[in-house]
Amino acid sequence: MSEKPHLLPFQFSRFDSNDYLLVNESGEYIFLSNDDFHNLINGNLPFGSPSYCDLKSRHFIYTDHLPETLEMISAKYRTRKRFISDFTVLHMMVITLKCTNNCLYCQVSAEDDDAKGFDMSPDVASRVIDTIFKSPSSSIKIEFQGGEPTLNWETLKHTVLYAKKINRKYNKHIDFVICTNMVKINTQQLMFFKEHGIHISTSLDGPRDLHNKNRLLRSGSGTYDAVIKNIYKAFDILGRDQVNALMTTTTDNIDHLNDVIEEYIRMGFSGIFIRPLNPYGLAVTNAEQIGYHVEHFVENFEKALDSIIQINLNGTRFVEYFTSLLLTRIMTPFSTGFVDLQSPSGAGISGAIYDHNGDVFPADEARMLARMGNRYFCMGNVFKDSYEDIFGGILLREIVSKSCVEIMPYCSSCVYRTYCGSDPVRNYRETGNLIGKRPNNDFCRKNKLLFDILFKKLKRNDADEMDVFWSWISGLSLKEMRGETI
Amino acid sequence: MKSINNFIYDISPTQANITLDISIYAIEAIHAASYAFIDRYHIIIEPESDKLVMVLFEAKDKTRRITEDIKDFATSLIDHQLRLQLEKTNGKIRDLIVAHAFSPLDLKKEIKSL
Numbered sequence: 064m065s066e067k068p069h070l071l072p073f074q075f076s077r078f079d080s081n082d083y084l085l086v087n088e089s090g091e092y093i094f095l096s097n098d099d100f101h102n103l104i105n106g107n108l109p110f111g112s113p114s115y116c117d118l119k120s121r122h123f124i125y126t127d128h129l130p131e132t133l134e135m136i137s138a139k140y141r142t143r144k145r146f147i148s149d150f151t152v153l154h155m156m157v158i159t160l161k162c163t164n165n166c167l168y169c170q171v172s173a174e175d176d177d178a179k180g181f182d183m184s185p186d187v188a189s190r191v192i193d194t195i196f197k198s199p200s201s202s203i204k205i206e207f208q209g210g211e212p213t214l215n216w217e218t219l220k221h222t223v224l225y226a227k228k229i230n231r232k233y234n235k236h237i238d239f240v241i242c243t244n245m246v247k248i249n250t251q252q253l254m255f256f257k258e259h260g261i262h263i264s265t266s267l268d269g270p271r272d273l274h275n276k277n278r279l280l281r282s283g284s285g286t287y288d289a290v291i292k293n294i295y296k297a298f299d300i301l302g303r304d305q306v307n308a309l310m311t312t313t314t315d316n317i318d319h320l321n322d323v324i325e326e327y328i329r330m331g332f333s334g335i336f337i338r339p340l341n342p343y344g345l346a347v348t349n350a351e352q353i354g355y356h357v358e359h360f361v362e363n364f365e366k367a368l369d370s371i372i373q374i375n376l377n378g379t380r381f382v383e384y385f386t387s388l389l390l391t392r393i394m395t396p397f398s399t400g401f402v403d404l405q406s407p408s409g410a411g412i413s414g415a416i417y418d419h420n421g422d423v424f425p426a427d428e429a430r431m432l433a434r435m436g437n438r439y440f441c442m443g444n445v446f447k448d449s450y451e452d453i454f455g456g457i458l459l460r461e462i463v464s465k466s467c468v469e470i471m472p473y474c475s476s477c478v479y480r481t482y483c484g485s486d487p488v489r490n491y492r493e494t495g496n497l498i499g500k501r502p503n504n505d506f507c508r509k510n511k512l513l514f515d516i517l518f519k520k521l522k523r524n525d526a527d528e529m530d531v532f533w534s535w536i537s538g539l540s541l542k543e544m545r546g547e548t549i
Numbered sequence: 550m551k552s553i554n555n556f557i558y559d560i561s562p563t564q565a566n567i568t569l570d571i572s573i574y575a576i577e578a579i580h581a582a583s584y585a586f587i588d589r590y591h592i593i594i595e596p597e598s599d600k601l602v603m604v605l606f607e608a609k610d611k612t613r614r615i616t617e618d619i620k621d622f623a624t625s626l627i628d629h630q631l632r633l634q635l636e637k638t639n640g641k642i643r644d645l646i647v648a649h650a651f652s653p654l655d656l657k658k659e660i661k662s663l
Contacts, residue, residue, distance in 0.1 A: 070635060072643035077628070088646050104631065130656040133646055141650040473584055476632050503588030 066110045068103075068124035071136070075100070076478035084518060086481050089139035090396055091121035094522050143481075145398035146405060146413055151454065153402065153414035154195045155206045155427065156222065158183040159215035160419060163246045164286060166266075167277040167353055168311055170344035170431055173210045175281060181210065183419040185221040190445040191417045192226050197450035202236040206264075208416070208427070211244055213252055223259050240264055244278070245293040246286050253300040263297055265290065267308040267330070269316045269323035276315040277353065294330065303331055312339050312360060313353040320367035324381070328374070334382030335371075337364055339509065342489070343431045357505045361512040368516070375531045380540055387535040389517055392482040394536060402426070404484035404510070408466035411442065411459040421445040423453050425462055428488045440488060462487050465497040473501040479514040557619050563608040565615045567623070568601050578629035579604065585625055589613060 071087060078084040083100040086092045095103065099114040103124070108115050118124045125132045160181035162173035174181045183191075195203060205226060212219055223239060230237055239261040256263065267290065268274040275285025297306045308327065310316070316323055320337060327335045339360050340346045340353065371383050391399050402409025411425030421444045424430040429440030443453035453459075466485040468474035474485065486506055490499025501507040520528055534544045542548050559565045569579060576594075583592045583604060591607040604622075608615055636643075641663050648654055 070639055072635070072639045072646070075628075075632075077624075088643060129642075129660055133642065133649060133656050133660075136646050137649040140646055144650065476581060476629065500587075502585055 066126050067106070068108060068115065068119070068126060069129075070103070071122055071125055071132070073123055074476065074478045074480060078518065078522070082522070084478050085123060086478050087121070087123055087136070088481065089122050089136045090143055090392065090481050091123070092393065092518075092521075093117055093121055093123060139396040142396045143392075143398055146400050146409065147407070149200050149202065149400070150412050151198050151415055152200050152202050152400065153204045153206060153409075154191075154198070155208050155414065155416040156183065156188065156191055157208050157210070157416065157418050157430065158188065158212050158218045158222070159210040161214045162210040162244070163214070163280060164211070164244050165279055165281045165283075166345070167279070167349045168313060168340055168344075168346040170341055170346055171208075171210065171427065171434075176211070176214055181419060182215045183218050183417075183421075185218050185225075187419070187421045187445070188218050188222040189225050190421060192222060192229055194417075194423070194445045194450050194453070195226075196229050196233050196235070198454075200235070202238070204238040204240060206240040206242060208242045211246070212241055213243055213248055216252065220255065223255075223261065227259070238262065244286065245290045245297070246280070247289075248293050248297070250296065250300070253297055256297075256305075257301050263301065263306045265294065265306065265308050266311065267294070267326065268310050268313070269319065270326045273316045273319060273322060277311070277313055291330070298331070304333075308332055309336055309338060312337060312355075312363075314355050315353065317355055317359060317363050320363055321370050324367060324370060324374070328379060328381055333380065334384050334387075336384040337367055338385070341428065342492070342505070343428050357509045357512070361509060361516070364513065365516050372528055372531050375534070375541055376527055378541075380534070382535045385513075386517065386532075389482060389513065390532050391536050393517065393521070394532070401484075403486060406466065406468040406480070406484045407463040408485050408487050410462055410466070410486075410488055411454070412463060415442070415454075417445065423448075425459065426488045428486075428492070432488070432492060439491065462497060471498055473507070477511070479511060482514065483510055553620055553623065554616065557616055559616065563611055563613070563615065564606065565619060566603050566605045567619055568597055568603045569626070570600055571602055572600055574626055574630055575633050576602070578626055578633050581629040581632075582622055582626040586618070586622055589618065 073085045073087040075083050075085045078094060082094045082096055084092065084094055095114060099108065102108045103118065119126070122132060122136050160171070160174045161176050161178050163176045195205065207219055226237060239259060241256065241261055242264045245265045266278060268278055271285070271287040274287040278286045280286055294306060310323055324335060346353070368383055368386055371381055374381050388399050388401055391397060400413060402414040405413060410429070414426065416424045416427050416430050418424065418430055422433070423442045423445065424433065424440050425442060432439065433441055440458070442456060442458050466487040468480045468483055468485050471485060474480050474483070477483065487497040489506055491497055493504060494500050530541055530544050534541045537544065557565055557567050579594060579602065583594060586592060589609060591609065593605045595603050595605065597603045606615060606619060645654065645656065645659055649656060
């Protein structure tokens with residue numbers, strides 16, 4: 064039996080002045096001192112040393128039994144890429160472009176709440192549902208978007224009932240989500256959501272003064288009071304676990320993220336996704352007023368994350384969802400669905416969006432480009448094109464082939480690429496091609512800096528922080544994680 | 550004794566170049582290292598002779614410390630050269646891992662043919 068180590072494939076980077084970070088195809092990572100790294104590369108790593116054993120157990124080196132080792136790595140690789148076989152789970156339906164609000168960062172260019180010609184008709188909705196159910200995925204999530212989808216109540220109701228009827232034939236697992244601003248939602252509508260298991264995703268940017276900076280009615284007045292009243296009503300009718308909120312970081316709340324976190328805890332939410340602005344629609348038009356540099360966002364994200372960790376250590380379970388997602392990718396071999404950060408990109412293969420007229424796009428941002436006059440990403444129309452034409456066409460094949468970070472310039476040698484992904488629609492908008500240009504785009508800089516923060520924490524390996532992280536990943540409470548419950 | 554500065558030719562505060570021996574550094578490594586600097590520099594890679602290429606740097610921002618940046622470039626170049634060597638050594642294993650993940654292969658047979 065040979066103990067001489069042979070190298071398996073991995074990416075590496077100088078992490079700081081003392082250590083290298085190595086990440087391999089199965090998603091395992093390891094920090095190595097400069098000396099150990101050089102010994103590894105030069106074949107001089109002492110047999111049986113701690114680094115030798117760690118590298119071998121995490122599949123960075125092998126001695127013999129290569130077929131069995133590759134079998135394990137491939138199984139982990141396949142598990143991490145499981146989202147590819149779930150083609151396509153998330154189907155977003157823009158059932159109206161009308162909206163009560165005129166939010167400063169709106170990325171969909173919503174229309175007035177009494178505008179004509181921007182509603183999806185029940186006929187179009189039925190055709191969309193017919194197309195959705197041709198997806199081979201055994202699970203389907205139908206997400207109602209707008210505008211404000213409750214403003215086209217007839218189509219919303221029809222869609223839910225029709226999808227359930229159609230599903231008697233397909234017998235898929237269906238989830239419904241409505242993305243609503245909650246401003247005008249009423250009891251009857253909430254009762255319908257309860258009856259049909261429809262989950263609510265709403266927006267809350269912080270306490271009243273922060274929320275009302277950007278989330279405004281068309282009259283210019285703030286929406287906070289109406290939203291809070293209706294969130295509580297939804298809690299009562301649907302249950303707290305059926306209502307989630309998302310925040311958008313703008314220049315107004317970026318320096319007050321602790322206030323936003325406190326508001327989420329006060330409202331009884333179990334976590335927060337500290338979400339940066341996306342460069343679409345009004346967020347671009349109003350960039351000078353509400354935008355900020357990536358570095359400013361990351362600096363405040365790190366402070367907010369530290370606060371959240373402390374909140375957990377003080378006894379309140381509260382998750383930062385983006386961190387939890389990235390840590391799940393880093394610390395487990397499991398697949399995590401997040402269409403905005405996948406390789407290949409989730410655009411089209413994990414999520415698709417259907418415009419009010421039946422046009423199909425791989426992502427909401429792609430639909431937004433079409434609204435701005437560029438229809439490059441239109442995959443087809445549910446009346447004119449078959450499912451096979453829409454989801455098997457040249458466009459989606461090109462999106463997939465040009466959004467694999469494993470072969471993209473700069474990404475291919477990035478140590479974080481196993482956990483990262485690409486955004487071909489954003490690349491196209493910024494550079495005119497799907498591959499885009501790194502290292503200076505905001506998407507790449509932001510993600511690299513966020514990974515840096517997390518890997519610094521992982522390297523520090525503070526017992527308290529790691530307990531919090533594992534509690535998020537596992538879904539267990541901190542006490543359960545620590546074995547403190549009976 | 551030579552220092553790394555001996556290999557960097559400063560033309561002006563914002564322009565400099567470095568000449569590299571392509572028998573030591575593969576052109577792919579030079580391209581990859583250069584790509585990582587395109588946010589800060591305009592870069593041209595030009596053949597000097599059969600064995601040498603010159604990498605010309607022109608800073609986009611006048612405040613950059615070009616000599617220090619080219620030293621970082623040299624470090625990055627060594628990393629990319631190492632990545633190429635690793636790819637040469639075990640790139641086929643990487644291909645096998647991915648292929649086997651999506652369409653199971655007879656690994657013992659495939660490994661014999663490496």
